[in-house]
Amino acid sequence: MRTVIVGGGVMGVALAYRLVTEGVEVELFEAGRLGGGTSGVGIGWLNSRGKQPFAYHLLNVSGMAEHATLARELGAAPWYHQDGALQWTAPDRTDDLVARVERLRSWGYPAELLSVRRVGELEPFLRIPAGVTRVAHYPWESLADLPQLIGVLAHAAAGRGAAVRPFTPVGSLTVEGGRVTGVELPDGTRVSADVVAVCAGRWSHTLMATAGLDLAMAPTPGFNVYTGPAPVTLRAMVHAPDVNLRPEGAGRILVRSEEFDDAVALDDPLDPVPEVGKELLARAVRYLPGLSGAAIEGARVAVRSVPGDGLPAVGPVPGRAGLYLVVSHSGGTMGPLLGRLAALEIAHGETDPRLEPFRPGRLLS
Ligand SMILES: Cc1cc2nc3c(=O)[nH]c(=O)nc-3n(C[C@H](O)[C@H](O)[C@H](O)COP(=O)(O)OP(=O)(O)OC[C@H]3O[C@@H](n4cnc5c(N)ncnc54)[C@H](O)[C@@H]3O)c2cc1C
Structure with a gap:
C-alpha cells in the first residue's frame, strides 16, 4: 500500500x-x-x-x-519531561479548585492538593502569593x-x-x-x-x-512570550490565576495568558515584542522573582487547529x-x-x- x-x-x-x-x-x-x-x-x-x-x-x-x-x-526521549504541573486560584476561588480536583479524581486522573510548604520543596524558586493555602498538583502531567x-x-x-x-x-x-x-x-x-x-x-x-x-x-489564536536565560529553576508547568509558566530550558521561561491570546494578530510584527509582553513578564515575576530584570527574548503567535x-x-x-x-x-x-x-x-x-x-x-x- x-x-x-x-x-x-x-x-x-x-x-x-x-x-x-x-x-x-x-x-x-x-x-x-x-x-x-x-x-x-x-x-x-x-x-x-x-x-x-x-x-x-x-x-x-x-x-x-x-x-x-x-x-x-x-x-532516548529528549522531548519528554515528566515533572507534573501545579495550579492555584485566587484565595476566594479555592472551592472551585477543590471541586476541579475532585472531579478529575472521580475520573481516575491523578490530582492532589498540596500545602504551600510542600510546593516549596518541589519548586523552590516559585513564590506562592499570600492567602493561597492549597495548590493543585497533577503528577502525571508532563511537557513535550x-x-x-x-x-x-x-x-x-x-x-x-x-x-x-x-x-x-x-x-x-x-x-x-x-x-x-x-x-x-x-x-x-x-x-x-x-x-x-x-x-x-x-x-x-x-x-x-x-x-x-x-x-x-473553529481556529483560535495563541500568543507566547519567551524570557531570556534567568537565574531560576522551574520544572513543572505552572498555572497561576493570571498567567501560565512553562520551563523552556537553560533558565528560559515561556509566559502566556489566555487573556492575551488574541492581543496580537498572526501577521503583526513580533520584533520588537508587542507591549503586552511586558505585562506578561511582570505577572511572571510575581511568581518567579528570579525573572526580575530578565529580557524578553522573543514572542510567537499561532492559530490552534480546532x-x-x-x-x-x-x-x-x-x-x-x-x-x-x-x-x-x-x-x-x-x-x-x-x-x-x-x-x-x-x-x-x-x-x-x-x-x-x-x-x-x-x-x-
Ligand atoms: C499557543 C498554543 C498552545 C498550545 N498548547 C497546547 C498544549 O499545551 N497541549 C497540547 O496538547 N496542544 C497544545 N496546542 C495545540 C497543538 O500544538 C496542536 O494541536 C498541534 O501542534 C497540531 O499539530 P498538527 O500536526 O495537526 O498541525 P501543524 O503543526 O500546524 O502541522 C500542519 C502542517 O501542515 C502543513 N501544511 C498545511 N497545508 C499544506 C499543504 N497544502 N502542503 C504541505 N503541507 C501543508 C503546514 O505547513 C504545517 O506544518 C497549542 C497550540 C497553540 C497555538
Whole structure:
C-alpha cells in the first residue's frame, strides 16, 4: 500500500512513523520546515485537565500514556519531561479548585492538593502569593518539546524508508470518480496514492476544499512570550490565576495568558515584542522573582487547529474513498496516539473504539 501524508507537524510525522513501521510505503509533504506550523508554537503541555466529555478525556489520557510508550520504544526521549504541573486560584476561588480536583479524581486522573510548604520543596524558586493555602498538583502531567519530538519521529520514519519532503507544498487533492487517488503539486506533478492522509492542521479545510469538501473549523489564536536565560529553576508547568509558566530550558521561561491570546494578530510584527509582553513578564515575576530584570527574548503567535465543535476529527472521509483526516487541537498530547491509531486503521482496517465519537463526517458538508 502507498500513502501520501500532507503536513509535517506532530500529527503528520507521528502517522508517518507508525505507517512505515506497519510496512506501508509513505511519502510525506510539508509546505515549510518540519514543525513550522502550529506544532512549533504549541506549549506541549500533556494533559487532560479540562477535557470534556469523558470520551475526549479518555483520548487525552491515552495520549499522555502514549508518550511514555513511545519513550520506552525509542530508548532516548529528549522531548519528554515528566515533572507534573501545579495550579492555584485566587484565595476566594479555592472551592472551585477543590471541586476541579475532585472531579478529575472521580475520573481516575491523578490530582492532589498540596500545602504551600510542600510546593516549596518541589519548586523552590516559585513564590506562592499570600492567602493561597492549597495548590493543585497533577503528577502525571508532563511537557513535550514538540519540535524535538517531530525531529525524532521524522528521523525514525525516514530511517525506516519513509520519504519526508519538507519545503514541498501540495496544491490539491486529486479526485477521480469520487475517489481521492493522490495529490498534485503546484508545478503540476501528480503523486498517486492508495490513501492520502490530510494532517494539515489549521490548513486542513483549504486542502479538503480541493476535493469539494467543506470542513468546519473553529481556529483560535495563541500568543507566547519567551524570557531570556534567568537565574531560576522551574520544572513543572505552572498555572497561576493570571498567567501560565512553562520551563523552556537553560533558565528560559515561556509566559502566556489566555487573556492575551488574541492581543496580537498572526501577521503583526513580533520584533520588537508587542507591549503586552511586558505585562506578561511582570505577572511572571510575581511568581518567579528570579525573572526580575530578565529580557524578553522573543514572542510567537499561532492559530490552534480546532475542528468546528472543538473535538478531534480522525478517520476515513465519507464519500471520498482513499481520503483520511487527522485534525485536532491538543495535538501535543494526542499526536503520537492518533498517529498510531490512524496507522492501524489505514494499514490493517483495525478500528479503535476510542475514535468512534470523533469521526470526520459530522464536520463535513
Ligand atoms: C499557543 C498554543 C498552545 C498550545 N498548547 C497546547 C498544549 O499545551 N497541549 C497540547 O496538547 N496542544 C497544545 N496546542 C495545540 C497543538 O500544538 C496542536 O494541536 C498541534 O501542534 C497540531 O499539530 P498538527 O500536526 O495537526 O498541525 P501543524 O503543526 O500546524 O502541522 C500542519 C502542517 O501542515 C502543513 N501544511 C498545511 N497545508 C499544506 C499543504 N497544502 N502542503 C504541505 N503541507 C501543508 C503546514 O505547513 C504545517 O506544518 C497549542 C497550540 C497553540 C497555538
